[in-house]
Amino acid sequence: MGTAETKVVISGVGIISCFGEGIDVLWDAMLEGRTGLKRIERFDPSGFTSQVAGELAEDAFKVRKIVPKSHRKATKVMCRDTELAVGASMLAVASAGLATAGTGDAPPTLQPNRVGCHIGAGLIAADVNELGAALVTSKKEDGTFDLAHWGSEGMQNLTPLWLLKYLPNMLACHITIVHDCQGPSNAITCCEAASALSIAESRRVIQRGDADACLSGGAEDRVNPLALYRQHCTGRLADSDGSGDMSSLVQPFSEHATGTVIGEGGGIMIVESAVSCEARGGLPWCTIEGIGCRQSFADSPLDADPQAIASAITRALEEAGSTIDEIDVIVPLGSGVKQVDDAERDGLHTIFKDRLDSIPTITTIPYTGNCMAGNSGISIGVAAKALQEQKLPARLGADQTTGIDAGTCDSREMNIRNILCITAGEGGQCVAIVLGRISS
Amino acid sequence: MTRVVVTGMGWITPLGNDLDTVWKRMCNSESAIATIDRFDASSFPTKFAGQVRDFDWTAYVNDSAIHHSPAMNSQFALGAAKQAWEQSGLGNFKQLNLERAGIYMGAGEGVLDFSAHSMIDTHSWDVEDDKVDPVAWAKFAQDSLDEWGEVEQEPNMPLWHVAKEYGLRGPAFNCLTACAASTQAIGEATSVLLHGDADVMLTGGTHTMLHALGITGFNRLTALSTYDGDPKKASKPFSKDRGGFVMGEGSGMLVLETLEHALARGATPIAEIVGFGSSADAYRITDLHPEGRGPAAAITNALSQANIDPKATVDGKPLVQYISAHGTSTQENDSIETKAIKLVFGENAPNVPVSSIKSMMGHLIAAAGSVELITCIMSIQTGMLVPTINLDTPDPELDLDYVPNVAREAQVDCCVSNSFGFGGQNNTLVVKRFNS
Numbered sequence: 124m125g126t127a128e129t130k131v132v133i134s135g136v137g138i139i140s141c142f143g144e145g146i147d148v149l150w151d152a153m154l155e156g157r158t159g160l161k162r163i164e165r166f167d168p169s170g171f172t173s174q175v176a177g178e179l180a181e182d183a184f185k186v187r188k189i190v191p192k193s194h195r196k197a198t199k200v201m202c203r204d205t206e207l208a209v210g211a212s213m214l215a216v217a218s219a220g221l222a223t224a225g226t227g228d229a230p231p232t233l234q235p236n237r238v239g240c241h242i243g244a245g246l247i248a249a250d251v252n253e254l255g256a257a258l259v260t261s262k263k264e265d266g267t268f269d270l271a272h273w274g275s276e277g278m279q280n281l282t283p284l285w286l287l288k289y290l291p292n293m294l295a296c297h298i299t300i301v302h303d304c305q306g307p308s309n310a311i312t313c314c315e316a317a318s319a320l321s322i323a324e325s326r327r328v329i330q331r332g333d334a335d336a337c338l339s340g341g342a343e344d345r346v347n348p349l350a351l352y353r354q355h356c357t358g359r360l361a362d363s364d365g366s367g368d369m370s371s372l373v374q375p376f377s378e379h380a381t382g383t384v385i386g387e388g389g390g391i392m393i394v395e396s397a398v399s400c401e402a403r404g405g406l407p408w409c410t411i412e413g414i415g416c417r418q419s420f421a422d423s424p425l426d427a428d429p430q431a432i433a434s435a436i437t438r439a440l441e442e443a444g445s446t447i448d449e450i451d452v453i454v455p456l457g458s459g460v461k462q463v464d465d466a467e468r469d470g471l472h473t474i475f476k477d478r479l480d481s482i483p484t485i486t487t488i489p490y491t492g493n494c495m496a497g498n499s500g501i502s503i504g505v506a507a508k509a510l511q512e513q514k515l516p517a518r519l520g521a522d523q524t525t526g527i528d529a530g531t532c533d534s535r536e537m538n539i540r541n542i543l544c545i546t547a548g549e550g551g552q553c554v555a556i557v558l559g560r561i562s563s
Numbered sequence: 564m565t566r567v568v569v570t571g572m573g574w575i576t577p578l579g580n581d582l583d584t585v586w587k588r589m590c591n592s593e594s595a596i597a598t599i600d601r602f603d604a605s606s607f608p609t610k611f612a613g614q615v616r617d618f619d620w621t622a623y624v625n626d627s628a629i630h631h632s633p634a635m636n637s638q639f640a641l642g643a644a645k646q647a648w649e650q651s652g653l654g655n656f657k658q659l660n661l662e663r664a665g666i667y668m669g670a671g672e673g674v675l676d677f678s679a680h681s682m683i684d685t686h687s688w689d690v691e692d693d694k695v696d697p698v699a700w701a702k703f704a705q706d707s708l709d710e711w712g713e714v715e716q717e718p719n720m721p722l723w724h725v726a727k728e729y730g731l732r733g734p735a736f737n738c739l740t741a742c743a744a745s746t747q748a749i750g751e752a753t754s755v756l757l758h759g760d761a762d763v764m765l766t767g768g769t770h771t772m773l774h775a776l777g778i779t780g781f782n783r784l785t786a787l788s789t790y791d792g793d794p795k796k797a798s799k800p801f802s803k804d805r806g807g808f809v810m811g812e813g814s815g816m817l818v819l820e821t822l823e824h825a826l827a828r829g830a831t832p833i834a835e836i837v838g839f840g841s842s843a844d845a846y847r848i849t850d851l852h853p854e855g856r857g858p859a860a861a862i863t864n865a866l867s868q869a870n871i872d873p874k875a876t877v878d879g880k881p882l883v884q885y886i887s888a889h890g891t892s893t894q895e896n897d898s899i900e901t902k903a904i905k906l907v908f909g910e911n912a913p914n915v916p917v918s919s920i921k922s923m924m925g926h927l928i929a930a931a932g933s934v935e936l937i938t939c940i941m942s943i944q945t946g947m948l949v950p951t952i953n954l955d956t957p958d959p960e961l962d963l964d965y966v967p968n969v970a971r972e973a974q975v976d977c978c979v980s981n982s983f984g985f986g987g988q989n990n991t992l993v994v995k996r997f998n999s
Contacts, residue, residue: 127758170701200848236860240843244739246672246717252694255684262688268681270775274606278779286780287848287985291672291718292740296986299843305860307841308988309747312718312739320736324751327758333841333864348697348704356710416760418666418735423631424723425714431732434662438760550719551726552735 129330132407133558134400135219135393136504137211139342140491141177141386144184145214149490149501150508154534156517158490160372160384162365165346173360175372177386177492178346189213191225194301200284201297203387204247207497208294208342209301211391215338216302219393220405224303231303232403239306239334240299241324242391243317243341244291245496248349257281298338298391306334315456315493316548317341318390318500319556323414325394335399340500342389345493354385354493357425357549359460370519373489375457376464376529377521383458386492390500392507408507410559412541413443419551427463427547432470432555436545439555440474445541447475450482450557452515452537454506454544457486457529458493459520467547468527483537484529485509489519499546503556506542510560513539567753568832568997570825571653571818572937573646575639577613577811577924581646586941588923589949590970594795595924596809602677602775609787611794612773613811613925618642630724634673634715637724639814639930640769644725651818653729653763656828665733665761666726667752669744671770671929673716679707680776721769725816733761739929741984742889744768745815746932746992750839750865752819762824767933769814778810786893798926799953800890800919801897801965808891811925815933832997834940837977838871840864844987851895851987855903858889861989862907862979869993871977874909881911883993884973885942887935887980888965890919890951891926900981901961916973918951918966932982936992939978943996948973 141159142148152159159177168174186206187198190213201209213225222229223238231238261269261277269277287293292310299308307328311321318341325337345354354360361382363372374380400407415438419428440447455467472479487502494501509515517534524530544556572582577595579585588595595613604610620638621627623645633641648654653664687700714720719737726735734755740747745768752766772781781787788807790797798809825832842864844857851857866873871882889900905912920938927934942948947970954967976996983989 166697168697168701170698170705197848235845236842239841251684251687251697251700254680255688255695256693258681258684259688261681262685266686268678268685270603270678270681271606273681273775273779274604274608278607278783281779281783283783283785284849285783287784289780290739290741290985292984292986292988293848295740296843296848296988299845299987300847303845305843305845305857308740308843309738309751309841310740310988312737313722313735314717314719324736327751327754328841330758331754348695348700352701352704352708353713353716355705356708356713416665416734416736417662418722418726418732420727420730420732422629424720434732548719550717550723550737552719552722552737 127330130397131326131329131411132395132397132400133392133409133507134395134405134407135215136408136507137214137218137391138501138504139184139207139211140388140501141179146504146508153490153516156519158370158519160369160492163346166348171351171355172362173384175363175365175384176346179387184210186210190301200287202247202288203344204342205294205297207344207389208242209297211342211389212298212338215391215393225301233336235303235305237306237335238304239325239328239337240295240304240308241321241337241339242295242298243311243321243496244294245343247289247291248347249289251348294342304338313552314495314549315498316546316552316554317496319546319554322394323416326411329396336393336395338391339394340389340391341496343494343496344387345385345495346387351385359383373459374521375459375486376468376524376527379521380459380461380464383460383488383493386494388491388494388501389497390504407561409510409561412557412559413439415439415555417553419553424550427466429466429469431553432467432545432547433473435553435555436474439557443557445557450541450543451539452485452542453482454485454502454542456546458488463547480526480528482528483515485516486518486529503544506544506558510539510542510558513537565757566822567756567819567836568822568825569817569834569940570820570830570832571647571651573643574815574934574937575615575618575642576813576934577615580618589920590947592950592952592968594952596794596797598794601773604778607778608782608789609778611797612809614773615813624728629727632711633724635771636671636673636769637721640721640725641728643814643816644765647816647818648729652830661730661732663733663761664731664763665755666722666731666735667748667764667766668722668737669748669768669929670718670721670737671739672718673720674771674774675776676712677775683707731765740988741986742928742931743982743984743988743990744929746982746990749933749936750990750992753836753839756819756821762821764819766819767816768930770927770929771812772928773810773812796953798892798922800892800922800951801961802954803956803958805892805894805897807893809925811927813927814930815937834943835995835997837995838865838869838993840991842989846987848986851899855899855906857987857989858900858903858983859906861991862903865991865993873907874911881915883915883977883979884975885948885978886915886917887939888917888919889981889983890921892921897961901963912963916948916964916966918949920949922952936980939980939994942975942978946972
């Protein structure tokens with residue numbers, strides 16, 4: 124039976140980003156200061172003003188190669204978002220040293236009904252080629268769409284399980300099936316805050332005693348025409364045709380920031396009670412010391428709210444029992460969207476005052492693009508890695524930022540005790556999480 | 564020990580847009596299922612649904628201008644939330660700490676503009692390449708689609724609208740576990756309160772998939788009823804001739820509070836949430852586990868949290884007096900749910916009335932669970948069990964008391980409400996009469 128005082132750790136990290144499979148390829152790029160942003164290759168993006176993304180190379184990730192043989196057939200009904208999440212879950216489980224139904228014939232390390240699964244997902248965009256191929260069968264001679272024909276015949280050209288690809292809970296459902304997680308399961312759909320909220324929920328589920336460990340985080344693919352268009356509609360994207368220096372395209376906290384860019388990827392963690400991790404001989408990456416969640420009161424769902432961000436941080440610090448002096452690094456959303464960055468900085472300043480510009484930040488979006496529901500999964504995974512390695516990766520973006528230490532810099536070694544991760548997502552959900560170093 | 568009580572509730576449903584109207588119609592065994600008139604579905608395999616009618620969201624908000632053209636799911640949520648908020652009396656409680664007032668929604672996505680999308684996809688189709696020309700697609704999209712309408716499709720937008728309307732600044736989540744979403748939202752909102760992260764949570768669900776692509780998707784899955792008689796007879800949970808679910812739409816919202824907070828401000832608790840169970844089938848995307856493993860685990864976990872032994876009796880009667888079934892009217896769900904109930908309640912199972920309001924209003928998808936939990940609370944309040952209508956051909960394999968066709972009086976103090984989502988996510992709530 125758990126309680127609110129039950130210690131919870133991150134005992135495994137699985138990341139898929141534009142750099143490929145695993146935290147290490149991303150981490151290496153971040154140590155070197157090498158962005159993964161480039162002109163979109165999956166389709167011709169010329170019709171959009173923002174033509175850049177954090178996109179996986181064509182052969183960099185194939186879900187069929189990473190799932191167990193028993194689940195290969197099911198990959199046919201996976202959308203890209205689900206593929207990314209399932210792939211990241213395989214990496215997370217391996218990273219934690221867990222045996223599950225998805226890892227081979229060894230008996231599971233943990234009882235299946237004590238393993239939960241909380242996965243952040245986005246509004247999954249339909250594949251316009253798949254849907255379009257069915258829709259054109261109902262096109263009249265005059266070029267208009269014939270709904271009557273669609274209802275009687277045209278829809279038969281859609282594969283019967285078409286809808287199941289696009290339900291946001293399918294990320295979590297496929298993961299539960301692959302790993303035989305029979306405990307509490309949820310799909311959190313809160314844009315950039317989705318992964319962080321999933322981790323918050325996993326911790327709460329463990330603390331109330333309903334699970335010993337949870338697969339937790341999120342994934343999303345925005346590198347397709349419909350998803351790119353939907354981001355375009357927010358007015359948040361930086362215009363670029365992909366020429367020029369991509370390492371300074373996204374400039375978190377810069378006066379000259381012009382917006383963010385899309386990405387695909389995600390991060391799945393193993394969130395586990397410290398007791399469970401220790402009992403099985405696991406090696407935690409970091410502790411989850413405190414979490415605060417708040418809702419924005421901004422006038423638009425696209426705007427962030429400094430007060431909500433500050434309040435979330437206050438709550439997280441309270442839970443962690445930490446003072447601001449014990450926070451050595453901050454991992455903000457840092458999207459390059461000026462209003463959101465300004466709100467993050469103002470919210471942080473409310474808490475840290477003038478100390479803010481001396482606390483280094485880690486920003487991931489200039490490397491990976493904004494992976495939306497997967498974004499905080501990636502950034503929290505990077506924070507866990509920074510605590511483990513005691514290193515601060517290089518930063519990309521602008522040379523100068525005001526009031527916050529977020530300008531370009533090289534990587535360096537650093538004594539890091541605690542990292543504050545924050546995210547302020549589209550729709551207004553704000554999350555602050557304090558991660559702590561594992562004491563030897 | 565912290566206790567969580569319900570202090571307000573409201574719904575927007577195909578049977579009506581206020582608590583009393585809907586309740587009376589359900590007690591009268593009325594069906595809201597009728598021919599779809601939101602779009603021309605006359606050629607579709609399914610031509611009927613439970614549609615919300617006579618609803619104007621602007622009557623449920625203080626200032627419609629702050630809401631930026633909400634999508635229909637957000638409109639429903641605003642309507643249901645207004646009723647819940649008013650019943651709770653929180654609107655008059657000026658000392659409410661808004662950072663301790665959160666929101667947990669189980670909301671579905673907004674309505675896709677199928678007319679525009681079908682035009683864009685077909686006009687940009689490149690016959691030679693046999694795929695969409697993405698450059699043309701982008702141009703048509705930018706010329707044809709309502710940009711804000713696309714933003715409103717994010718599933719967390721109802722959350723934003725409702726939170727904005729009431730100034731809620733506490734913990735905020737949206738989940739979308741298909742048909743189980745709002746039951747999960749209420750359960751996790753309860754957990755947020757028990758964890759000490761908030762004093763008040765506005766929670767529930769909202770959804771509409773009553774549009775051409777939504778009906779298409781479920782028709783292709785062969786999950787929807789294609790009954791060709793009177794639409795009012797189409798949704799027939801637990802009947803031998805059940806042939807799939809009937810689409811509904813709407814919202815159910817509840818105000819939950821810690822008992823301490825409710826009593827301190829002089830509120831009257833309506834009921835108490837005493838148990839929540841969540842599980843995953845971890846079996847197949849397309850099928851439920853044949854033994855009902857996941858649903859049984861969710862029910863068991865919820866009853867365990869409520870300290871209720873499902874196999875015990877007091878004076879010969881089970882401790883649970885009503886189960887609001889997921890009861891979709893599909894062959895598989897109703898059979899597996901019956902199995903799960905029998906597995907958990909053992910010899911008590913035949914003595915626990917079970918009914919499905921989906922027989923009368925259709926399946927509200929993400930919103931179904933919250934509306935069904937309100938039904939449980941109304942049963943506790945009124946001493947009436949609403950029926951499963953259209954149960955004219957009993958299935959010999961399904962032999963529980965499904966309250967067939969006619970409402971009945973009953974002493975109800977404790978209810979179970981089940982919701983099981985596509986893909987195998989299962990959630991159950993236990994709600995009791997409030998007893999100080």
